[in-house]
Amino acid sequence: GESVGLHLPTLSVQEGDNSIINCAYSNSASDYFIWYKQESGKGPQFIIDIRSNMDKRQGQRVTVLLNKTVKHLSLQIAATQPGDSAVYFCAETPRGTGNQFYFGTGTSLTVIP
Amino acid sequence: GAGVSQSPRYKVAKRGQDVALRCDPISGHVSLFWYQQALGQGPEFLTYFQNEAQLDKSGLPSDRFFAERPEGSVSTLKIQRTQQEDSAVYLCASSDPPRKGHYEQYFGPGTRLTVT
Numbered sequence: 597g598e599s600v601g602l603h604l605p606t607l608s609v610q611e612g613d614n615s616i617i618n619c620a621y622s623n624s625a626s627d628y629f630i631w632y633k634q635e636s637g638k639g640p641q642f643i644i645d646i647r648s649n650m651d652k653r654q655g656q657r658v659t660v661l662l663n664k665t666v667k668h669l670s671l672q673i674a675a676t677q678p679g680d681s682a683v684y685f686c687a688e689t690p691r692g693t694g695n696q697f698y699f700g701t702g703t704s705l706t707v708i709p
Numbered sequence: 710g711a712g713v714s715q716s717p718r719y720k721v722a723k724r725g726q727d728v729a730l731r732c733d734p735i736s737g738h739v740s741l742f743w744y745q746q747a748l749g750q751g752p753e754f755l756t757y758f759q760n761e762a763q764l765d766k767s768g769l770p771s772d773r774f775f776a777e778r779p780e781g782s783v784s785t786l787k788i789q790r791t792q793q794e795d796s797a798v799y800l801c802a803s804s805d806p807p808r809k810g811h812y813e814q815y816f817g818p819g820t821r822l823t824v825t
Contacts, residue, residue: 628812639713639800639816640752647810685751689812696765697742697814699751 608706615673617703619686624667626688630697631660631671635682643671643684673705681707711735713817715801721823722791730786730820734803741784742814743776744800752800758784791824798822 609615621629627648632640644655646662646669653660659672669686683704687697714733722728734741740759744752745768754768760781769776773792778784788795798821802814 628810630812637818639802639818641816642813645811645813687751696754696757696768697752699753701749702751 605701606704606706608708609676611676611678611707611709613676615671615676615680615705615707617671617673617684617705619669619671619700621667621669621686621688621700623688623690624664626690628689629660629662629669630687630689631658631669632685632687632699633680633682634685634702640685676705676707678707678709681705713801713803713815715799715817715820717820718818719821719823721825724793724824725790727787727789728791728822730788730799730822732784732786732801732803732817734782734784734801735815736782738803738805738815739781740804740806740814741778742802742804743784743786744802745770746798746800746819748797755786755799788822791822793824796822796824 630645631643633643634640644658644660646653646660651662657674661670673680683702685699685702687699689697713735716731720728742757743755745755746752756769756776757765758778761778773789775787798819800816800819802816804814
């Protein structure tokens with residue numbers, strides 16, 4: 597299968613600080629990436645996506661950066677809030693069909709009030 | 710509106726028993742996906758339906774796993790002769806056809822299966 601991995605399994609940040617969650621992928625043919633948030637006892641929730649023809653995309657308080665040269669993806673969360681505490685996954689669709697998503701292991705983000 | 714629902718939320722089975730997990734997707738969603746999520750891991754793709762057609766079942770780990778969506782809406786994932794390694798959370802997701810290249814899957818809360 598595809599290899600999508602995360603650099604840090606856990607991350608703790610102070611409320612109000614910015615968070616950066618990193619993800620490495622191995623398939624250079626991957627052309628579509630999604631970040632998901634998963635709270636305890638719930639299914640993953642879509643946060644933001646990016647296509648390989650872009651290197652940056654912004655949403656509400658979140659920014660995704662894509663570096664295709666080193667096959668690296670990051671999620672930046674501005675002004676992190678306690679409600680942001682969750683596990684974050686990056687996922688890729690190698691063929692861009694939307695039929696299969698390969699998920700990384702996940703990073704657990706804890707926001708300290 | 711209603712999201713994706715799954716039932717039961719928790720299931721305990723003795724090794725060797727058969728189980729059936731149900732998924733009710735968002736009404737009108739064409740695509741339906743099943744994933745398996747082991748503790749502390751990311752979801753792993755099992756199978757994909759477009760309407761009633763099972764277009765991809767490459768992620769099903771063995772022939773003990775079977776999924777169906779006979780009328781293109783509700784789907785059932787069946788596991789026969791359960792083994793301890795089948796213990797995991799089984800997630801269902803549904804989606805509309807992609808819009809402008811964006812694929813957004815809506816996940817249900819999952820069914821936590823424990824095989825004893």
